[in-house]
Amino acid sequence: MKKIGIILLLIIVLPIGFLIFNEIGKLNETEKVLEETYNNQLQTILFSVNQYSDDILNSWANKANELNEDDQLLKNFIRENLAIESIFFLYEGKDESAKFIFDEKFISSSDSIKSVVKSILVSNKNLISRLADYQKAGYRKLEPLPVNNVSDLAVVVFSNQNDNKVYTITGFVINPQEFVRKILLPRLQQISQENFIILVRDYQNRFIVSSTNTNYSGQVEFEKQMWLIPHYKIGIVLTRGTIQDLIRNRATNNMILIAILLLVLIAAVMFAYRAVKKELELAQLKADFVSNVSHELRTPLALISMFAETLELDRVKNDEKKKEYYSIISQEANRLGRIVNSILNFAKMEAGKRKFNFESINLNNVVENIYQTYSYHLQNKGFKFEKQLTENLPEVKADAEAISEAIINLIDNAVKYSADLKEVTLKTISTGNSVIVEVIDKGIGISPEDQKKVFDKFYRVSSGLIHNVKGTGIGLSLVKQIVDAHNGTIELVSEPGKGSTFRIILPIDINN
Template structure:
């Protein structure tokens, strides 16, 4: 049996570990899924930022998309003869001149030292042709200088007829090249319209692409990191703080000193992912608690069933022995009487008394078993009627005076005057008294004291039965009303019993709408406290079963105490 008990504990521990392990794995998986969802969302935003920078880049190239297919030799011949480009290139320049992003269009032929000598250069005018002008900004020469420096290192292996080079956010220069001769024809330079670029184009396209309506929870800033200035923002009211930036995207090939910086706030994806995570954790936690609760409940139930089976087994063995003992005594006495071996009248009387007492003992055991059987079957055992508890107690004690004297018990009886009546079954109350007094007598070793008090308070009649016996330890108090339970120690082991008396008492008390409690200390004794609700005056007067009874006095209590003692 112990081996199976250990196995149950091992299986319980294994089940708990398995549930906790699976729960831990699921929690880890949920958090991993949560992080992956957020990371996927952020990667998607990064791709959108990259697409955004490419879109801006395309904005500066789109006007010259056909330049790569131009016949560069014909272009060179036409320029040398007329000082103008071919109609094909002129159409491209016409489109560029109409674009607000370019302030002007200038052309500096290869080998010209106009920038060094501050001499006139070609400017594309509203007449749709190049004319010499001395009024050109310094940024034109800066752009041409940067382009000239870069193309020197590329020209030997370069195979295209043009190369686009940016002077950061200030200008764009298109180097026209003759790849067959590895020669530069000239530099087509276009300064940017800074007012339009900074105040109109970039803020507008940034807000359209990443504004709060399109991407709630996402703030994007276009920042000049060299001067620590914000050029544009997707949310004009959003305050820039470097600590909240999640990632930075550089512009490819141009705007060297500008970056797109992104900060995530409580975006819808994050909120939805967090809500889903919390919901899943709650469901998982509830499932885990349910599984653990079910596992522990089944384990405790199995333990209780095992303990009950053991008590029932012990009860069956005890009852079998208890039933056999009086039967054996009566059988032996009956055989002696039947054989005529006993002739003396005194011995005959003794044999008769012995048979009678064993028969009474046998009847009490059978009555207890019948009460338990009826209780299990939930059969009604009571016929309640207005009853004076004090009268029932006094009547019971008077009938058992001789029994108390034989046991040598001192009775301390107190019954209040004018006790209100309660609606209970009289026979049930006598059974309750019998069991509790019988226990008090059985478990009182040295000090043979029995205190009985009947009082009325708080619309209740209270019956207290006190002894100065061996008492009950604290851990057993919650189980004493359980069927077949007996407190196991060296004293109770020597006392006959089946663990049914208190179970019967509790059942009868509850059937009569009462309650029972116990106070006990090992070595000092026990006090059982039973309370019944009193009947109202109208219920007592209106009941056909009500009986007029005279209140008991304390003098009668004293008289009974002296008589019993």
């Protein structure tokens, strides 16, 4: 069994253990890949939002070119796009020549807007001059200008070429909060759905808007500056926690699954080991059974053959001696018959083919018949054989012959395992809802460990008188099968050196 255990360990546990160890080793690498994947996905989302903002401004730039500096049309365009506060034109890159177009609603603040924008233009002359170079190269670039922490204003400029082939700088003065709320918010809601919260904050981390329309003040997973409103930041948050939380949860789940897999494998190995061990033990018990049966059959056959041959050769002249030999032959033949009958009955029980003739019987009558049959035989062997029958014993539904066989097997077992104190007692008891038959001996007893196995097929106690006692190992198993077939139970109370009590408990026949 040790070799089998080692083989099972090598075949099953070690490869799986190696696999688990390898998976644990790769876990950190997998989590890094997962984190990188999440990062890329979130970065892509933020990129798409910025790209959408860029597309909106480009569409405005195209519209402004189409209107060809028509003041009224430009005012109407500003009125239609609430996020635009003013459109201005800067001729030949000179900020002092800037022309501003305002809708009536912004007239009151036009002077302050002009002042701020001109200051921004002066501070970014070099940046503005490069836009004309881009335009000459055939590329129009939208360029946000730094607003020096003026959070309620954004300036975006680009270069144009008019019909006279004069390069001008066109610019939008944008209200960033209106742009985010009116232009970006629907897009944020469309992208995020239920998986993310996309939000916008200003340079002081003050909340502007989020895709869920709720004020969010927690940790932001990823955050980038908006391309066209640099002093605003657009961020993204996972609705189910941070990426670190997801990775931590996934790692925990993986470890739990690995632990469960390991436990299942250990349980499977233990189950396989026990199954193999049980099969080997059963095979050994069967081998012992064959050996014991062979020995049991050989002994009476040898005696019968020997004494029959002696009588046949007429070597015994004394009639009394002949009678003794005839008695031995008869006893051994009966013994041989009992062995064969026990084996046949056991085989029938195992195959489920044994038929029982159930009828209402009084167990006192069964015990009395057994006592009368075996009292002389046991007394000749030096046993004190007694009976204690309870009067007015209720009847039970049972097969009298099968119950007799079970009791006889218990008596035979008591006789075999009695040492110096040879006493066997048959006892009947009524408990109200059942009837009990007890077979009590003063023999060598049975240890607690063996008590759990004595009713198993082919099992024989491996201590005490076992080496000197004949038997097949099926007697007690047959008793249990008979009792189970009667819906009863069998109990054993024993202590090594103090004897044993086998108790057959049968339910009362309530129809009588």
